Amino acid sequence: MIHQYKSNGYSIVLDVNSGSVHVVDDIVYDCIALLDKGTDENSVVEQLKQQYAEEDLHTALEEIGTLKEQGMLFTEDIYENAIEHFKDRPTVVKALCLHIAHDCNLACRYCFAEEGEYHGRRALMSFEVGKKALDFLIANSGSRRNLEVDFFGGEPLMNWQVVKDLVAYGREQEKIHNKNFRFTLTTNGVLVNDEIMEFCNKEMGNVVMSIDGRKEVHDHMRPFRKGTGSYDLVVPKFQRWAQSRHQDKYYARGTFTHYNLDFSEDVLHLADLGFKQISVEPVVAPEHEDYALREEDLPKIFEEYDKLAKEMIRRKKEGNGFNFFHFMIDLTGGPCVYKRLSGCGSGTEYLAVTPWGDLYPCHQFVGEEKFLLGNVDEGITRPEICGEFKNCNVYAKEECKKCFARFYCSGGCAANAYNFKGNINDVYDIGCQLQRKRVECAIMIKAAEAEE
Numbered sequence: 001m002i003h004q005y006k007s008n009g010y011s012i013v014l015d016v017n018s019g020s021v022h023v024v025d026d027i028v029y030d031c032i033a034l035l036d037k038g039t040d041e042n043s044v045v046e047q048l049k050q051q052y053a054e055e056d057l058h059t060a061l062e063e064i065g066t067l068k069e070q071g072m073l074f075t076e077d078i079y080e081n082a083i084e085h086f087k088d089r090p091t092v093v094k095a096l097c098l099h100i101a102h103d104c105n106l107a108c109r110y111c112f113a114e115e116g117e118y119h120g121r122r123a124l125m126s127f128e129v130g131k132k133a134l135d136f137l138i139a140n141s142g143s144r145r146n147l148e149v150d151f152f153g154g155e156p157l158m159n160w161q162v163v164k165d166l167v168a169y170g171r172e173q174e175k176i177h178n179k180n181f182r183f184t185l186t187t188n189g190v191l192v193n194d195e196i197m198e199f200c201n202k203e204m205g206n207v208v209m210s211i212d213g214r215k216e217v218h219d220h221m222r223p224f225r226k227g228t229g230s231y232d233l234v235v236p237k238f239q240r241w242a243q244s245r246h247q248d249k250y251y252a253r254g255t256f257t258h259y260n261l262d263f264s265e266d267v268l269h270l271a272d273l274g275f276k277q278i279s280v281e282p283v284v285a286p287e288h289e290d291y292a293l294r295e296e297d298l299p300k301i302f303e304e305y306d307k308l309a310k311e312m313i314r315r316k317k318e319g320n321g322f323n324f325f326h327f328m329i330d331l332t333g334g335p336c337v338y339k340r341l342s343g344c345g346s347g348t349e350y351l352a353v354t355p356w357g358d359l360y361p362c363h364q365f366v367g368e369e370k371f372l373l374g375n376v377d378e379g380i381t382r383p384e385i386c387g388e389f390k391n392c393n394v395y396a397k398e399e400c401k402k403c404f405a406r407f408y409c410s411g412g413c414a415a416n417a418y419n420f421k422g423n424i425n426d427v428y429d430i431g432c433q434l435q436r437k438r439v440e441c442a443i444m445i446k447a448a449e450a451e452e
Contacts, residue, residue, distance in 0.1 A: 002036045002074065003404035004029060007444040008310055013073075014443065016404045020072040021331055023447045027052045027060045035064065035074070080395055091390060092142035094345070096133055097352040097363045100125045100163055101154040105190050107225045110255060110283045110291055123355040124159040130166040132376035133353045138177050140379070148205075150184045152352075152363055157191040167203050186210065186253075188222070189234030197241050205249060209238040212254040213266020213280060221257060221291070239274055247276040251325060254280040257291035261300045264308040271315070271322045279325035282434055284416055293430055302437050309441040313448045329408065329442040343410030347373070347389025361389055364415035389414065392424050399427045409435045 001016035011029040013022040024032070030051070034044045045057045052060075067073035103122045104111075134149070141147055149170065151163050163185070170181040182205040189209055200207050211234060212218040219229025242250055252275040256263035267280050282301070285292040293301070308324065315321050344350055347361030354366055357376040365371040374381035394400040394411045412435065416428035 001077070001404060002032060004033060004036075005440055007306070007440060008313075008448070010444055010447045012440075012443060012447060014404060015073050015075055016407065017077045017079075018072055018075040019331065019407065020067075020075075021443055021446070022067070022073070023450070027056055028063060031057065031060050031064060032073070090142075091345075091348045092144050093137055093140040093349060093351060094144050094146070095148035095150070095350040096137050097150045097152050097350070098125065098130060098133055098166070099153065099352060099354050099363065099366065100130070100151045100156040100166075101159040102355050103158050104153060104155045104188070105158065105224070106155070106188050106222055106230060108188075108222045110221060110257060110285060110289075125162060125353075125355040127162050127165050127169075129353075129355065129357045129376060130162060131169055132357060134166065134170055134173060134181075136359075136376045136379060138173060138179060141179065145178060146180050146182065148182045148184065150186065152186050155188055155190070156185060157187050157196065160191070160196065164199065167199075182206075184208070188230065189237050190230060192234070192237045192241065197237075197244055200241075201244055207241070207245070207250045208253045209234075209241065209250060210254070211235065211238060211252050211270065212256070213260070213263065214269045217256075217260045217266055218254075220259065221255070235273065242275055242277075247274075249277075251277050251279045253278075253325075255283050256280055257283040257285075258293055258297060259291055261297055262304060263301075264304040264311070267308055267324060268311060271320075276322045277325075278322055281326070282431070284413075284419075284428070284431065286419075295430065298430070298433055301434065305437050305441050309445055313445060316449075317452070326438045327442040327445055329439065329446065331443070331446055343412070343414075346414055347371075347392075348386055361385070362415060364413075365418075388424065396425045397427055399432065403432065403436070405432075405436045405439045408439050 003014040003016060005012055011024050011026060013024055013029065013032055014020075015022075027048075030048055031044055034047060035041075039047070041061050044061065045054060048057055064073060101124050103124065137147055137149070156163055167183055170183065173179065174181050183203055184206040185200055185204050186208040187210065189211070210222070211231075212221055215229070215231045218231040222230050224230060238252060242252065252270050254266060254270070256266060260266060263280055267278055270278050270280070282293055283291060287294060309327065312321065312324060312327065344362070350362060351373065352360045352363045352366050353376060354360070359373040359375055359380065360366045360368070361371055361373065371385060372382065373385055380386060392411065392414055394406040397411055400406045400411050409432075412427050412431055414424040416431055417426045418424050420428045
């Protein structure tokens with residue numbers, strides 16, 4: 001499979017199956033387009049000789065032939081035939097999302113967790129439940145040494161003492177079981193103070209700081225329950241925190257909605273505030289919500305991604321660059337085959353734990369009783385659900401089979417597919433279109449860096 005597009009003055013050819021990216025001139029670009037349609041070389045020359053000299057066409061076709069011989073163009077898909085073996089692979093649990101608090105001190109308008117309640121009751125995880133969750137992770141991690149635990153909510157800092165106690169317990173257990181815990185934390189920043197920053201800088205491999213961008217955007221979507229905005233309170237804290245982490249191992253993470261389709265301005269606002277690790281992601285919401293993204297919004301969103309990519313190139317040249325999560329792409333090796341085919345590992349390698357110890361495939365499935373897997377006392381009691389997620393891969397989805405971005409998004413989010421189509425083996429259409437655009441921008445940025 002070949003994908004071709006033009007962006008910011010570059011003519012780009014992606015060989016999907018090998019992952020090879022080529023920045024080419026117009027003659028090679030046009031030849032590849034015809035060859036990809038099944039046109040033979042003689043016909044390619046006939047069709048293009050009015051635009052290009054025949055000698056140049058033959059030279060271009062020779063270059064294309066060399067790339068084919070080198071396995072960098074028009075390559076075959078070696079993964080589809082191996083998918084049955086892939087589905088039979090042994091899996092172990094390697095990561096937990098601990099819902100340390102089903103409660104929140106903000107009332108974000110787009111929150112899928114319903115102000116932290118997740119279709120249920122407000123609750124804080126006890127140390128005993130959290131301890132059992134870590135024991136479950138260790139017991140089900142097999143020989144894997146590196147394990148991940150994300151403290152999530154609601155707002156996890158509303159249960160801060162238990163967070164600290166669980167980190168201490170994890171550090172004890174990793175010595176006993178020869179494991180290595182990487183803890184992470186996602187917070188809205190309201191309760192952040194110097195003690196919390198110091199502890200997290202020592203113990204958390206990553207922290208996610210929730211901020212949507214410009215003050216008017218952030219305050220509109222992330223107010224306190226009484227309606228006042230939270231921007232002025234959290235921004236100075238997050239700035240100091242990012243600096244204390246040496247501008248590394250964190251994300252200033254926002255969400256854009258129908259109300260700020262000019263979201264590149266929010267990304268750049270965060271960069272101007274000094275943040276170097278930024279992720280501003282599209283809201284995922286049913287169309288009846290006034291803030292939801294719609295098909296008619298896509299041209300504007302695409303324009304914003306292009307605008308952002310060009311500005312990032314300019315800023316990097318000036319020595320003032322920053323990272324944008326959705327444009328971070330590895331063209332030299334990329335993730336392992338399993339990751340490319342099945343994504344995040346939800347329901348198999350990655351599970352979410354509620355405050356009372358129930359297990360779900362991921363945080364977005366929490367509260368959906370259909371996907372209740374078991375609990376930290378009994379373990380997985382419905383392995384058939386894990387089996388469904390294990391079989392969820394890019395070849396189980398018809399839309400993915402014909403998509404050039406499939407090995408970058410790994411089939412997209414199972415929760416989004418379920419919420420919009422009722423099937424984890426389907427896709428969320430708007431999300432797919434946004435993902436394809438982001439991949440194109442990310443590759444274009446790499447082309448510009450290579451040219452430099």
